[in-house]
Amino acid sequence: MTDTEKLVHREWSAAESTRRITITNPADGQELFAAPVASPAEVDTAVGAARSAAAEWARTAAAERAAAVHRAADAVAARADDLARLTTLEMGKPLGDARGGVDAGVGTLRQYAELGPVHRGRSLNxxxxxxxxxxxxxxxxxAAITPWNDPVAVSCGLIGAALVTGNTVVYKPSERTPATGWLLARILSEHLPAGVLNLLLGDGAVGARLVEQPVDVVAHVGACATGRAIARAAAGTRTKVLLENGGNDPLIIDADVDPEWAAAQAALGAFANAGQICVSVERIYVHEAIADPFLAALAARAEALRMGPGLEAGTELAPLVDRRLREHVHGHVEQAVAGGAKLLAGGDVPEGPGAYYPATVLAGCTDDMAVMREETFGPVAPVAVVGTFDEALARAGQGEYGLAATVLTRDLAHAIRASRELPAGTVKVNNVFGGAPGGAAHPRRASGQGYGYGPELLDEMTQTKVVHLGAPPA
Incomplete structure (x- = not known):
């Protein structure tokens, strides 16, 4: 892989800027490569190329656009192992999980290739x-600005939906996973006309410059601070903005569920991908009737997870993306312990290279602790014990975020109440992850705006026009 190529107008050429971002392997701290940072002029050129190609791509028959995306999906599938390995090298996740993200991206491309030609229209009486x-x-x-924690799946969703509806794309992957974004763009671009897909590598300054350009949609998945900056910048340009940003997703555990099963669900939600999932379980409210066995089972599961490099077979808990995130995660844990929380598992920074952090369980947490109020984004399960389901529901609904929430219960009335009353875009009952293929997601409050997945994303990528056809005079 080269570290100096950019994609504009389907041409790969040397980057003009001499500035580079050094990418290190979070498993051992070794430098992997240096990624170029696009210059302001390169950002302008990429947007200009996308604008120049927009009219012709919009006029292309929907079936032809869909066929191109189908071919691109096949090409991504053929390079799935390469993309998965790059993802693991850059951000650390276990190789099997990385491969699952690539497979999800392929499935999403194919889904949108099927949905594009039949995207809705209607007649009026x-x-x-x-x-x-x-x-x-x-x-x-x-402008598609994508995250590092699941770089292929998210990128394929935004790019695929944009392409099948006739839009052109300027794609900026996260500066933490530039090689994965680079390879994905190279694979996709081989099946698209010149200018339809353009790639920019770089840091937040590149993203800020891109948002300031005359683009029509900014679709961003990532941190809340970045999302707020994008919304402010777009307010003056009337650009359509789609945001899926941070969350502080609660898990409610009712008194009538098996504590061992609940612990398995909580561990999956809090520790999968080392807690680096947008809809990870970030705080837990467990009923006092089962609190003790639940906490014991959760701590046992945390301590049993095998920590190691993502490329190593058998690894269950890989490193965090970098030490900067590890410092943030450990800071939340230290603050909670200082505030009276009890450490049941983990909570220590391992010696040696890499950005490892153990699966951590905290008991006795209160809602004023950062680990309960903010997005920790690490393998940490903070637990608060509640006396009633009403208390759990009230406390779970607090805070500024509204991405997702989960409730584990055998009580249908409680499940229905939770689905109605929790102020989140997605409410899951008896399953921390999962959902039907093609499901939509519509974050609320500080977690974002607009649909980020499903057929509804095609609506977000388009605008409606009402055409009145009257008969000419006889």
């Missing part, structure tokens, strides 16, 4: 001699 049509048209140029 009017006079007998006339017809009104509501048609959906591409918005133009989409």
């Amino acid at each position: 009017g006079g007998f001699g006339a017809t009104d049509l509501m048609v959906y048209e591409p918005r133009g140029v989409v």
